[in-house]
Amino acid sequence: MTVQAFSRKPLRVNWGEGSVARLAEELDRVGSRRPMVVCTPSVARNGDLLHLIERSARRALSGVVSDVRPHSPIETVRMVAGRLASADSVVVVGGGSAIVTARAANILCCEGGDVEMLATRRDTGGGLTSPRLTARKLPMVIVPTTPTTAAPKAGAAVTRQGAASRLALFDPAARARCVIIDPELTAGAPVTVTRDAALNALVMAFEGLTTRRRNLFADAALGHAARQLPARIGMLATRPNDSALRVELALLAVLVGDGTDSSGGGLTAALSHSVGHRVQAHNGVVDALLLPHVLRLVTRRDPSALASIAELLAVVPMDVTQAVEEILAPLSKLRTLRELGVLEDDLPLLVGAAMDDFASRGATFRVEDRDVERLLKEAL
Template structure:
């Protein structure tokens, strides 16, 4: 056990202990099916996976930079062949509604019976949301979750069959296996959340060339977003041992590998493990409640078009301090995972350790360092009240002033 300030080298050597289980526990754990192909031959399994589902016509959904990097050509050559009938390269950060609608139109025009999301989280979310709009053929404002401040969100059932989704990622994002899709509404500047289990990916393909093609800073930001979600998942009041196992190992990989990005040790080994960590984190957080850092990060990212990973990394320690009255026991578990001496209050040493890890990264440390004007924070707090996850936060939010207080602390 250690009580002195922790260095990056400490995190690289972490070997997490098994958390103690309660004497009596009852739970239900349902995991959606997902076939994962990892390595240099992974793309060769794309056509067989399509054939397994009777699919013969695929549209790739990606960003223009992915096309320029030759990723679509690789996917065509190594995987899809003549099954590729169209490419939509209009993906934009935060999946704005216009891009999602355009993607749905491209899929319809090509007569596709499958969708291949190629890229990072925005490509995956755009492909998923486009499949929903294509099938349901309705106003997104009626299809999305209805959120009112102070009340749990209500999500309509979307029952029409959706095109199968296949994911070929370039960055580590928890979006791989999720069923939700957050679309940026330009009219309100807020996120519209669609949820449909039918849009979970059927198969995932992690390829070295695609993983290494993404800039280190982009991969780092995605990894940090995954890190924040893993910490929040372990901080959650929802106790689920199988989810805990995925989240703990995801966190272990993130702590060990994120610091290697952009160094001489940067290779498919760390990037591939970061992708696996993102998959585990995404699956683990399917069984936990949402949390405050992500809520505020969503609001900032949507309004100011900033990267979620960087924003969430700034917000995480401040959100953890706010949540501490409700998460003491969960923070003790995090302390055990991190091998931190917590004889007494667990909050301060755990948050200090997490801050130490984040400060070792070449990223901004304050919201002001991201170019965020202090005067915009009240509007961000207002937007956050409409987030899907707000009502799930461990420590109850008494009102907008609580949200603004956290933002000001992080500014």
């Protein structure tokens, strides 16, 4: 039997009405006197939310950085990294873009140097390798406003204008010390943003059950989330302002983020990163469109990788794709990449970017360029 191992850095999660009041306790725990808030512009425009964060911190803020943009552009990450130099902790308020930007900026601020030198790169053998990052990082407390999977993760990715591929950063020391899910903070996100983020969590849960790094602990978290998320995402249509529902979705997304931090991503994640950056679409929408196509590829190349999903959905592996399509169909209306603005001329760039994405190595079989090209043509 092959020796396997599992480890998880302790993560505290506080949730429920009034849980944001725990922020002061969490900042005391990490010894922070000068926290910097990194948030989305929408959070910054809501003066009541920022006042709530400052009041809950019970100490003066080092500052507020709010000009965070989707897909974490490198210019934004560098700007945030410069601002973090005056802080001793980071409080992130927002969704996945704010969290990923803050994590990448934290790494850049503490490690110094250039982002390209800190990022995952190809080694002499053509494989992807991540440099070991050893500097101590600023403690991070995350207050999500959407059901994002980014909160408990160790990775971040930076995009560059004109480049199809992303720069991926991986540093376990940059994981959050605490996640606080308060209904007052999740209430303001538009229902479409909440739905798309939850959809991203659902797709990641399914794909995490197929990867070569999947394990007992990840399967438990991802399987539970995959069972619970479809019905709860559907409830948003009739209960868009249900605070308990939004908190539950955010908790399930944390489970998925933690599970996939262990199991790793797969080809859907790699393609979604590439396509989403190219057409500036939310990863959840792209994920839901692409997952069935990826599952068809898995069915052709290694149907045994579908065993966990098959058991979860009570079908045989050969029927997994159809079962997942039936789950996703009422949750996302887009069916083709053309509806997102992807053109056939874009495919070579998207293939290259996906193959350079670390998540593409998560499949149980060797993914070739021709596999990705065929998949994207089918999805057009």
